Amino acid sequence: MSNSIPEIEDAKMMLCVGTNMTECHPIIAVRVKKAVRKGAKLYVVDPRKIPLTEYADGHLPLKLGSDVALFNAMAKVIIDEGLEDKEYIEERVEGFEELKAHLQPFTLEYAEEISGVPAELIRECAIEYAKAESAGIYYTLGITEHICGVSNVQSLCNLALITGNLGKKSAGVNPLRGQNNIQGAGDCGALPNNYPGFQSVEDPACQEKFEKAWGVPMDPKKGITKIAALDHAVDGRIQAMWICGENTLVTDPDVKHTTKALESLDFLVVQDMFLTDTAKLADVVFPAAAFTEVDGFFTNSDRRVQRIRKAANPPGEAMPDWWIISQVAQRMGTSVDFEYQSSEEVFDELAALSPIYAGLTYDRIEKGDLSWPVPDKDHPGTPILHEGEFLNGKGKLQLLDYVPPSENPDEEYPFYLTTGRRLPTYHSNTMTGRSGGFRILVPNEWLEIHPADSDRLGLADGDWARIKSRRGEVITRVAVTRTSPRGTVFMSFAFPEEVMTNFVTNPEVDPRTETPEFKVAAVSIERVEAPSGLGAEQALRADPEGPGLV
Amino acid sequence: MMSNENRMTIDGAEVAFQPGETVLEVARRQGAFVPTLCYDERLDPYGSCRLCVVEVEGRRLPASSCTLKAESGMEIRTGSDPIRKMQSTLMEMVLSENPDDECPRCRDIGTCEVHDLAEKLEVGRERFLGAISNASKDDSNPFLLRDYDRCISCYRCVRICDEVEADHAITMTGRGWNKGIATAFDGGLMDSDCTLCGQCIYTCPTGALADKKMVGQGEIPGEVEVTRSVCPYCGTGCSINLHSRDGKMIGVTPVLDGPVNEGALCVKGQFGFDFVNSGDRLTRPLIRKNGELTPVSWDEAFDYTAQKLMSVRADHGPKAFYAIASGRAPGEGSYMLQKFTRAVMNSNQVDNCSRG
Numbered sequence: 012m013s014n015s016i017p018e019i020e021d022a023k024m025m026l027c028v029g030t031n032m033t034e035c036h037p038i039i040a041v042r043v044k045k046a047v048r049k050g051a052k053l054y055v056v057d058p059r060k061i062p063l064t065e066y067a068d069g070h071l072p073l074k075l076g077s078d079v080a081l082f083n084a085m086a087k088v089i090i091d092e093g094l095e096d097k098e099y100i101e102e103r104v105e106g107f108e109e110l111k112a113h114l115q116p117f118t119l120e121y122a123e124e125i126s127g128v129p130a131e132l133i134r135e136c137a138i139e140y141a142k143a144e145s146a147g148i149y150y151t152l153g154i155t156e157h158i159c160g161v162s163n164v165q166s167l168c169n170l171a172l173i174t175g176n177l178g179k180k181s182a183g184v185n186p187l188r189g190q191n192n193i194q195g196a197g198d199c200g201a202l203p204n205n206y207p208g209f210q211s212v213e214d215p216a217c218q219e220k221f222e223k224a225w226g227v228p229m230d231p232k233k234g235i236t237k238i239a240a241l242d243h244a245v246d247g248r249i250q251a252m253w254i255c256g257e258n259t260l261v262t263d264p265d266v267k268h269t270t271k272a273l274e275s276l277d278f279l280v281v282q283d284m285f286l287t288d289t290a291k292l293a294d295v296v297f298p299a300a301a302f303t304e305v306d307g308f309f310t311n312s313d314r315r316v317q318r319i320r321k322a323a324n325p326p327g328e329a330m331p332d333w334w335i336i337s338q339v340a341q342r343m344g345t346s347v348d349f350e351y352q353s354s355e356e357v358f359d360e361l362a363a364l365s366p367i368y369a370g371l372t373y374d375r376i377e378k379g380d381l382s383w384p385v386p387d388k389d390h391p392g393t394p395i396l397h398e399g400e401f402l403n404g405k406g407k408l409q410l411l412d413y414v415p416p417s418e419n420p421d422e423e424y425p426f427y428l429t430t431g432r433r434l435p436t437y438h439s440n441t442m443t444g445r446s447g448g449f450r451i452l453v454p455n456e457w458l459e460i461h462p463a464d465s466d467r468l469g470l471a472d473g474d475w476a477r478i479k480s481r482r483g484e485v486i487t488r489v490a491v492t493r494t495s496p497r498g499t500v501f502m503s504f505a506f507p508e509e510v511m512t513n514f515v516t517n518p519e520v521d522p523r524t525e526t527p528e529f530k531v532a533a534v535s536i537e538r539v540e541a542p543s544g545l546g547a548e549q550a551l552r553a554d555p556e557g558p559g560l561v
Numbered sequence: 562m563m564s565n566e567n568r569m570t571i572d573g574a575e576v577a578f579q580p581g582e583t584v585l586e587v588a589r590r591q592g593a594f595v596p597t598l599c600y601d602e603r604l605d606p607y608g609s610c611r612l613c614v615v616e617v618e619g620r621r622l623p624a625s626s627c628t629l630k631a632e633s634g635m636e637i638r639t640g641s642d643p644i645r646k647m648q649s650t651l652m653e654m655v656l657s658e659n660p661d662d663e664c665p666r667c668r669d670i671g672t673c674e675v676h677d678l679a680e681k682l683e684v685g686r687e688r689f690l691g692a693i694s695n696a697s698k699d700d701s702n703p704f705l706l707r708d709y710d711r712c713i714s715c716y717r718c719v720r721i722c723d724e725v726e727a728d729h730a731i732t733m734t735g736r737g738w739n740k741g742i743a744t745a746f747d748g749g750l751m752d753s754d755c756t757l758c759g760q761c762i763y764t765c766p767t768g769a770l771a772d773k774k775m776v777g778q779g780e781i782p783g784e785v786e787v788t789r790s791v792c793p794y795c796g797t798g799c800s801i802n803l804h805s806r807d808g809k810m811i812g813v814t815p816v817l818d819g820p821v822n823e824g825a826l827c828v829k830g831q832f833g834f835d836f837v838n839s840g841d842r843l844t845r846p847l848i849r850k851n852g853e854l855t856p857v858s859w860d861e862a863f864d865y866t867a868q869k870l871m872s873v874r875a876d877h878g879p880k881a882f883y884a885i886a887s888g889r890a891p892g893e894g895s896y897m898l899q900k901f902t903r904a905v906m907n908s909n910q911v912d913n914c915s916r917g
Contacts, residue, residue, distance in 0.1 A: 036795050235883075236912055237914070248880070318791070437795075437829055
């Protein structure tokens with residue numbers, strides 16, 4: 012996030028795009044609701060009528076993947092109405108005239124045709140955004156999990172740049188990260204193109220820095236992404252894989268492909284708390300301690316580095332992740348130092364090598380009030396990025412074209428399927444499914460479908476249906492709801508042992524980030540009889556409070 | 562000469578205050594014992610329990626200090642005999658409607674505010690012994706115990722739901738003896754707008770609301786330890802207190818000064834912690850032998866893994882290895898995995914799970 016979470020409360024206008032916040036980031040949603048109470052405007056851009064729309068001044072129910080057309084049209088409205096921040100553009104932005112010319116075809120009529128959102132509503136939203144004293148954009152995977160994810164993000168950045176909403180309080184462009192430490196994993200250098208602290212592996216100065224620190228030569232070429240690595244596993248270029256705390260088999264798109272990739276490996280190490288579906292394929296499984304059983308840190312969405320602390324004992328011989336990896340390293344005949352006495356020593360090494368963490372110690376992250384960059388020991392942290400100036404000079408406006416999703420409904424697969432989470436079931440349910448009581452709240456998977464569609468298919472609430480795509484099929488219950496728009500159905504992927512949703516999802520990726528288009532797949536739907544052994548009795552398990560499956 | 566501005570007297574001592582502070586906040590900072598039941602630092606002052614009364618020089622009647630803004634030159638007395646007598650009487654009236662049986666919250670979680678205050682003010686329930694409301698709700702939700710016999714009508718639950726969680730799922734109903742707490746249409750929590758975030762439990766000063774997961778854990782020996790940490794679910798980064806006993810997790814409460822959540826939590830952060838106690842946790846390293854994952858010693862697992870990875874590196878080159886770090890586990894592990902990949906396997910073949 013460019014701005015901190017507490018600032019949201021003082022925003023004057025909030026544009027929430029592809030973020031089912033009340034279910035996926037409920038405590039950020041609290042800030043949004045409080046801002047609304049203080050008089051802020053809220054516009055929600057989402058194909059589904061998500062709960063946040065109840066608080067909104069406007070809901071723009073766009074068609075899946077039509078974001079660029081919509082936001083380009085908003086930018087055009089802002090410029091046509093003369094509402095751009097001329098001073099800010101003059102001082103901090105480049106490419107304005109080019110953008111203005113590029114936007115000519117993105118009329119409201121065109122945007123309405125592509126996105127299905129009424130032109131007048133698009134115009135209203137654009138004007139409210141541009142007029143507000145401070146307007147914040149908040150988005151989640153509804154923006155990024157598309158083949159045009161980068162363009163989607165850039166189309167939002169354009170809006171912030173032409174209205175001067177980047178680099179000031181209660182504004183900005185704010186991706187809400189979906190996992191507790193996904194920001195931290197990237198910060199730590201678990202990326203194929205960056206050392207810790209986002210230092211490029213292809214920059215000779217950075218290579219030299221790490222060669223000096225670790226005393227061995229660095230590979231001067233960047234690695235491939237995880238998505239490409241699974242392809243390389245299939246064709247034999249990758250022989251061994253070490254997966255820490257990810258249920259890859261269940262959470263990646265196109266399960267058949269993922270299974271083939273992992274089964275093709277000569278050697279698979281999985282480090283986890285549970286014997287997940289992925290761990291079941293492993294050659295070696297390391298038992299990892301839980302977050303309650305170790306000292307360490309998580310870095311959250313607003314770049315806040317926070318301490319976690321040991322409160323309980325790990326079961327059996329489970330050990331902290333860092334310790335397990337360092338032990339294997341020490342047995343590989345390396346000259347590199349892998350002897351650490353504590354997690355704090357690991358953190359100190361990370362901080363010493365990462366300029367953005369340089370001022371951090373376990374003492375300084377006690378209360379979590381520092382957001383990186385924290386370049387030195389006296390630095391107060393950086394809750395707002397890009398204040399005064401951008402890191403690389405001027406903010407560059409991007410000329411973006413609308414690209415339709417890689418799959419669209421046709422005769423054979425007439426519906427759009429989009430996926431996401433539900434409030435009480437997190438991701439593949441490895442944690443919530445094992446926590447007492449959550450199975451009572453959400454006992455099973457279901458397909459959400461609009462009544463107009465269900466009527467046409469002869470489906471009633473509670474019926475079973477087969478959902479089929481070009482990659483695979485699943486059978487699940489049906490819930491008839493107006494949350495989903497006509498022609499678009501929704502599922503989560505929280506019950507892989509019963510309904511492996513990612514059999515159906517689309518593995519096409521954004522060419523720049525290689526993030527799959529989880530949010531759009533073309534599917535067919537047909538009514539089926541309740542499958543034997545998967546009836547209502549399974550939905551209401553005999554012991555709903557007992558541990559669920561993986 | 563010292564200016565009188567933003568200074569006042571509490572129990573004879575002159576103290577400074579910040580404009581906007583309440584007399585209660587200033588007095589407590591001075592160490593004065595000012596009891597409260599309807600007060601929660603996260604909520605707007607409410608002034609309903611009247612226990613925080615103080616004497617204000619120049620005023621005929623005592624005032625509730627939680628709603629009284631500090632003013633320059635004010636003279637406050639907090640613990641005079643008449644004030645203590647009022648507080649004791651009020652407490653006796655609160656207790657008179659409270660059931661006499663064992664409070665589950667006191668028994669299993671920690672002394673509730675009502676029973677803690679009763680002890681401090683040295684009062685019991687005998688003097689005004691009254692009827693019990695029998696307003697308890699049999700609620701089928703898995704997380705929140707609702708025993709409104711113990712409700713003292715401070716409405717902290719209603720206010721926390723509104724002011725801190727911005728949900729407004731419960732409200733106060735009725736008048737006098739029939740007053741109570743209800744959802745819309747007075748049904749169960751699971752049939753209402755309630756998201757079961759459980760924050761009403763934590764603010765409740767009695768045993769009227771309690772954490773079903775914590776109740777019944779009183780049998781575990783040893784003291785409850787409270788350890789500050791961060792929620793393991795989404796990327797919001799809410800601060801949580803981990804409650805453990807004898808090395809075992811028994812519950813979670815919000816951290817009031819957590820910079821992101823300021824004392825708010827959602828259903829996952831509040832109740833989704835006990836996967837760590839799950840019986841199917843991995844407890845030993847496993848190696849596949851004859852097709853079966855078989856428990857082995859750490860040494861055997863380490864040696865085997867090191868040998869296999871060395872031979873992959875030797876036979877197929879550094880790029881034949883790939884590492885995927887977790888976006889869920891602590892950062893030190895991710896740092897170690899990328900260091901291992903770069904410095905031991907000699908490639909940049911490492912990523913995390915952010916792409917899907």
